[in-house]
Amino acid sequence: MRIxxxxxxxxxxxxxxxxxxxxWLGERLxxxxxxxxxxxxxxxxxxxxxxxxxxxxxRSDLILTTGGLGPTFDDFTKELxxxxxxxxxxxxxxxxxxxxxxxxxxxxxxxxxxxxQALIPVGAEPLRNPVGTAPGIWWLDPPGHPGVRIVMLPGVxxxxxxxxxxQVEPRLRPLAGKAVHTLRMxxxxxxxxxxxxxxxxxxxxxxxxxxxxxxxxxxxxxxxxGPDPAALEAARTDFKPVLGTDLVSVGDGNLEDAVLDLLKxxxxxxxxxESMSGGLLASRxxxxxxxxxxxxxxxxxxxxxxxxxxxGLDPSWLRTVGTVSEACASAMAEAARQRxxxxxxxxxxxxxxxxxxxGAPVGTTFIxxxxxxxxxxxxxxxxxxxAEVQLRSTALALDLLRRQMLLLG
Amino acid sequence: MRIxxxxxxxxxxxxxxxxxxxxWLGERLxxxxxxxxxxxxxxxxxxxxxxxxxxxxxRSDLILTTGGLGPTFDDFTKELxxxxxxxxxxxxxxxxxxxxxxxxxxxxxxxxxxxxQALIPVGAEPLRNPVGTAPGIWWLDPPGHPGVRIVMLPGVxxxxxxxxxxQVEPRLRPLAGKAVHTLRMxxxxxxxxxxxxxxxxxxxxxxxxxxxxxxxxxxxxxxxxGPDPAALEAARTDFKPVLGTDLVSVGDGNLEDAVLDLLKxxxxxxxxxESMSGGLLASRxxxxxxxxxxxxxxxxxxxxxxxxxxxGLDPSWLRTVGTVSEACASAMAEAARQRxxxxxxxxxxxxxxxxxxxGAPVGTTFIxxxxxxxxxxxxxxxxxxxAEVQLRSTALALDLLRRQMLLLG
Numbered sequence: 001m002r003i004x005x006x007x008x009x010x011x012x013x014x015x016x017x018x019x020x021x022x023x024w025l026g027e028r029l030x031x032x033x034x035x036x037x038x039x040x041x042x043x044x045x046x047x048x049x050x051x052x053x054x055x056x057x058x059r060s061d062l063i064l065t066t067g068g069l070g071p072t073f074d075d076f077t078k079e080l081x082x083x084x085x086x087x088x089x090x091x092x093x094x095x096x097x098x099x100x101x102x103x104x105x106x107x108x109x110x111x112x113x114x115x116x117q118a119l120i121p122v123g124a125e126p127l128r129n130p131v132g133t134a135p136g137i138w139w140l141d142p143p144g145h146p147g148v149r150i151v152m153l154p155g156v157x158x159x160x161x162x163x164x165x166x167q168v169e170p171r172l173r174p175l176a177g178k179a180v181h182t183l184r185m186x187x188x189x190x191x192x193x194x195x196x197x198x199x200x201x202x203x204x205x206x207x208x209x210x211x212x213x214x215x216x217x218x219x220x221x222x223x224x225x226g227p228d229p230a231a232l233e234a235a236r237t238d239f240k241p242v243l244g245t246d247l248v249s250v251g252d253g254n255l256e257d258a259v260l261d262l263l264k265x266x267x268x269x270x271x272x273x274e275s276m277s278g279g280l281l282a283s284r285x286x287x288x289x290x291x292x293x294x295x296x297x298x299x300x301x302x303x304x305x306x307x308x309x310x311x312g313l314d315p316s317w318l319r320t321v322g323t324v325s326e327a328c329a330s331a332m333a334e335a336a337r338q339r340x341x342x343x344x345x346x347x348x349x350x351x352x353x354x355x356x357x358x359g360a361p362v363g364t365t366f367i368x369x370x371x372x373x374x375x376x377x378x379x380x381x382x383x384x385x386x387a388e389v390q391l392r393s394t395a396l397a398l399d400l401l402r403r404q405m406l407l408l409g
Numbered sequence: 410m411r412i413x414x415x416x417x418x419x420x421x422x423x424x425x426x427x428x429x430x431x432x433w434l435g436e437r438l439x440x441x442x443x444x445x446x447x448x449x450x451x452x453x454x455x456x457x458x459x460x461x462x463x464x465x466x467x468r469s470d471l472i473l474t475t476g477g478l479g480p481t482f483d484d485f486t487k488e489l490x491x492x493x494x495x496x497x498x499x500x501x502x503x504x505x506x507x508x509x510x511x512x513x514x515x516x517x518x519x520x521x522x523x524x525x526q527a528l529i530p531v532g533a534e535p536l537r538n539p540v541g542t543a544p545g546i547w548w549l550d551p552p553g554h555p556g557v558r559i560v561m562l563p564g565v566x567x568x569x570x571x572x573x574x575x576q577v578e579p580r581l582r583p584l585a586g587k588a589v590h591t592l593r594m595x596x597x598x599x600x601x602x603x604x605x606x607x608x609x610x611x612x613x614x615x616x617x618x619x620x621x622x623x624x625x626x627x628x629x630x631x632x633x634x635g636p637d638p639a640a641l642e643a644a645r646t647d648f649k650p651v652l653g654t655d656l657v658s659v660g661d662g663n664l665e666d667a668v669l670d671l672l673k674x675x676x677x678x679x680x681x682x683e684s685m686s687g688g689l690l691a692s693r694x695x696x697x698x699x700x701x702x703x704x705x706x707x708x709x710x711x712x713x714x715x716x717x718x719x720x721g722l723d724p725s726w727l728r729t730v731g732t733v734s735e736a737c738a739s740a741m742a743e744a745a746r747q748r749x750x751x752x753x754x755x756x757x758x759x760x761x762x763x764x765x766x767x768g769a770p771v772g773t774t775f776i777x778x779x780x781x782x783x784x785x786x787x788x789x790x791x792x793x794x795x796a797e798v799q800l801r802s803t804a805l806a807l808d809l810l811r812r813q814m815l816l817l818g
Contacts, residue, residue: 013445018432026423036422037457041448048446055464193542196481197520212420213481271715278695279688282709286687289763289795297715299708300691306680306706309748310719339718354698383515384540386698388567 001175002037003029004060006052008067008077009155010043021066021153021160028164033177044074053084057145062172067155069134071113077152078137082121085143089119095126095135102133124150127167132159138171183209183224183232185239186248188255188399192220195246202242206235217388218395219248219255245406248399256284259398262405263294268343270401272298273311273332275323275349276365281394296340301332311335322360324351329366330375337370344404345370346397350382352389363389367397369404376404410584411446412438413469415461417476417486418564419452430475430562430569437573439634442586453483462493466554471581476564478543480523486561487546491530494552498528501535504544511542533559536576541568547580592618592633592641594648595657597664597808601629604655611651615644626797627804628657628664654815657808665693668807671814672703677752679810681707682720682741684732684758685774690803705749710741720744731769733760738775739784746779754779755806759791761798772798776806778813785813 005026007019022039029035037060042048049068056063068077082089095118103110110133117134120126123143127136137152151168153160187195192215199222203211209224209231224235236250249258263270272281272295282298285291299310304323307313313331321327329347337345346369353362367378378400382392414435416428431448438444446469451457458477465472477486491498504527512519519542526543529535532552536545546561560577562569596604601624608631612620618633618640633644645659658667672679681690681704691707694700708719713732716722722740730736738756746754755778762771772791777784787809791801 013448014435014439023427030423036450037452037454038461039422039450041445043446045446051468052447059460191517193480193520193523197522200482210419212483214420214426272709274688277692278700279683279691279707279709280695282688282711283686283692286689286709286711287796287799291687292711295711297709297711297719298688299719300681300688300695300706302691302695302701302704302706303749305749310706310708340712340714384567387696390696 001034001062001177002060003034003062003064004038004040004056005036006056006063006065007039007041007155008044008049008065009041010045010074012041012067013043019066021155021157024157024161025064025066025164028169030180032169032172033179034172034175035180044068044076046076046080049077049080050084053081057084057142057148061147062149062151062175065150065152066160069117069136069152069154071111071117071133078119078121081137081139081142081150081152085121085145087121087123087143090122091115091118092120092126092135094128095120098128098135099133127151127153127163129154129159129163130166131162132156134159136163136167138168178227180225180227181229181232183236183250184252185222185236185243185250186254186258187220187222187243187246188218188248188395188402190220190246191215195220195222199239199242202235202238205238206231209235217384217391245403248402255395255398255402257288259402260285260288260291260294262402263343266343266405268405269294269296269340270344270346271296271336271340271342272397273336273345273347274298274300275302275307275328275332275347276352277348277390277393277397278302280390281346281348281397284394284398296342299332299336307332311339324349324360324364324366326366326368326377326379329368330370330377333368333370333375343372344401346401348393348397350389350393352386352393354386365389365393365396367393367400369397369400371404376400410443410471411469412443412471412473413447413449413465414445415465415472415474416448416450416564417453417458417474418450419454419483421450421476422452428475430564430566433566433570434473434475434573437578439589440591441578441581442589442636443581443584453477453485455485455489458486458489459493462490466493466551466557470556471558471560471584474559474561475569478526478545478561478563480520480526480542484543487528487530490546490548490551490559490561494530494554496530496532496552499531500524500527501529501544503537504529504535507537507544508542536560536562536572538563538568538572539575540571541565543568545572545576547577587636589634589636590638590641592645592659593661594631594645594652594659595663595667596629596631596652596655597627597657597804597811599629599655600624604629604631608648608651611644611647614647615640618644626793626800627807654812657811664804664807664811665697668811669694669697669700669703671811672752675752675814677814678703678705678749679753679755680705680745680749680751681806682745682754682756683707683709684711684716684737684741684756685761686757686799686802686806687711689799690755690757690806693803693807705751708741708745716741720748733758733769733773733775735775735777735786735788738777739779739786742777742779742784752781753810755810757802757806759798759802761795761802763795774798774802774805776802776809778806778809780813785809 124139333345333347350365533548548559742754742756759774
């Protein structure tokens with residue numbers, strides 16, 4: 001079934017209002033195993049809308065519109081569809097009664113312009129609006145388009161949502177797709193293009209699945225979708241050897257979840273000391289419920305004073321080795337680990353920019369993992385602006401710990 | 410000039426990723442007095458895309474695409490446009506050199522699949538990508554469509570934005586409409602609906618401006634747009650008394666910028682101690698370049714052990730007063746302040762959920778600001794899920810410090 005969404009409203013083309021309706025509708029459709037093939041946002045222009053409606057009628061089985069059902073001069077979704085399809089409009093007594101009740105409850109009389117909202121294309125059904133005055137439209141088999149369904153919903157999110165849940169979803173349920181299952185594999189420490197190349201052959205072997213690669217600064221996701229859970233399970237089995245230890249997790253979790261899960265499984269704990277990343281590493285970990293079972297705490301040591309006060313590092317020694325150095329990151333990691341009695345300590349220092357710091361170019365990064373058997377160091381030069389460098393440094397730190405735990409088995 | 414935006418990517422049709430690029434582009438166009446007539450989101454389907462590209466070429470003068478320029482199998486924006494327009498693709502030496510440089514800087518060799526990114530339709534110009542490997546495309550007067558401009562941008566927001574700002578906007582400037590100016594007023598500590606009501610009269614007095622209210626969990630923005638800078642300045646003057654100390658700043662900054670600016674102007678410093686917010690407060694502050702001039706550091710004291718090790722709090726005393734208490738937040742704030750010799754100390758503890766902690770319901774929050782003249786306390790019950798409660802707690806803490814500094818004058 002080909003489904004498209006048309007969000008109508010000039011304001012949705014500006015920055016004044018963002019179309020969130022179609023995102024919500026996409027989520028509801030996905031829960032029914034359905035999904036959009038296309039979403040369009042278009043202004044209140046008769047010509048643009050008429051062109052788009054004609055195109056949609058030619059290519060889609062289910063057309064969802066939001067907006068343009070109101071009483072004002074720039075609302076004409078219903079009228080335009082009726083015109084294109086050669087259908088008349090007729091007043092629906094129930095919709096008119098609903099409107100009178102709505103206004104009576106507020107001790108008001110409907111403005112004259114509002115009555116056009118009770119006009120419904122002949123052959124279509126009105127969808128009652130329990131929280132507003134504009135009824136929606138359910139139009140099955142419109143003239144010349146057997147099998148097509150047009151669903152017109154109000155643009156006001158709470159009216160749209162209620163109408164969808166109570167009246168549209170039940171009508172669509174018989175069409176619900178076979179549930180679509182997803183296999184999500186999270187990979188870290190590998191660029192997107194490398195992952196693409198490495199997995200090309202095995203993806204082709206599972207070419208009946210629908211594949212997507214999504215990368216962010218922290219991790220890459222490989223997503224497969226298909227109706228058959230066994231096919232997804234087979235793909236998972238075949239991908240394991242290809243991804244090796246680059247595979248962070250399978251399922252909903254992200255890099256930080258995987259690290260916390262590994263720590264908990266091993267009965268180990270982590271303390272951090274952050275200079276350049278300024279609390280972002282701790283924040284990513286503590287965003288996960290239950291983090292405190294493995295994450296003990298951290299020191300954000302943005303200044304020499306803080307490095308001395310929270311970690312006991314010697315200010316004159318720090319000035320000698322420099323606060324952007326492997327020695328500094330190493331001392332930070334070890335001090336955090338020892339002060340909290342943690343299994344692992346992670347220290348991050350460097351220069352996130354925008355200016356150079358102590359002669360270190362932007363992106364200079366030192367990450368040290370201190371553990372029971374000594375330290376492991378990463379000292380990459382990270383690309384990007386301040387926010388990117390900070391985020392990348394925390395991803396590398398998390399992945400360093402993850403790999404070290406895997407290595408120890 | 411008819412402008413349309415086409416956002417390409419199957420993931421944008423799902424709930425996994427929302428198209429924010431077109432919203433940003435709409436804002437930039439508005440600043441040039443231009444705007445979209447239509448926005449479409451479409452998946453990585455050759456057939457769908459080809460149909461849409463043909464339609465767009467028939468109706469728009471400027472076609473902006475985002476996405477589909479990457480190296481992977483599901484990227485084919487350039488190839489498809491070239492095919493439709495009957496243009497060949499040829500390798501662009503500069504783009505290839507850029508890619509080699511990009512990889513060389515990372516001590517890597519580009520994967521073979523990446524070289525297709527250097528292919529450019531004959532007759533089009535490449536747009537260099539200083540932060541990634543996929544060049545964009547600027548195509549003026551494509552075959553059979555004189556006067557049309559096709560601009561293809563990467564889907565990665567930071568790459569798209571930089572390319573737009575540095576290379577596309579300058580090329581479009583001669584076509585710009587009358588410039589639109591923006592007045593942005595940031596307000597904290599006031600719900601959106603309250604702000605709406607309170608500013609209704611003064612907004613009506615400046616009704617020739619185009620008004621928007623945008624709220625997030627940290628602050629509310631009041632935006633006015635119009636062609637006349639003097640009218641915006643007049644609005645700013647009239648709003649000042651209405652907003653009073655709720656007005657955080659006018660211009661680009663946010664709550665955290667305002668706090669750092671106030672601290673710097675006063676020559677004062679801040680230290681933080683975070684339990685519930687787990688580093689988010691420090692992370693928000695250190696995201697701002699130059700934060701170290703006023704932000705000294707912090708302790709993330711997620712456990713009793715960390716509260717003892719980093720802040721010197723007595724574990725048995727903590728167990729008596731409870732770690733979700735005003736006494737605990739107060740001791741945290743004061744210890745952070747004293748240990749770092751800061752003017753101000755902020756302490757946050759509470760329960761962000763999902764479970765109850767030490768009998769405290771989810772949302773229980775204690776924020777204490779310790780300063781030269783004693784402490785100020787806020788103990789709200791915050792609404793929302795874990796991430797929301799954490800974010801709200803940091804916004805309240807920042808606003809508490811901001812108001813206290815204003816109060817002291």
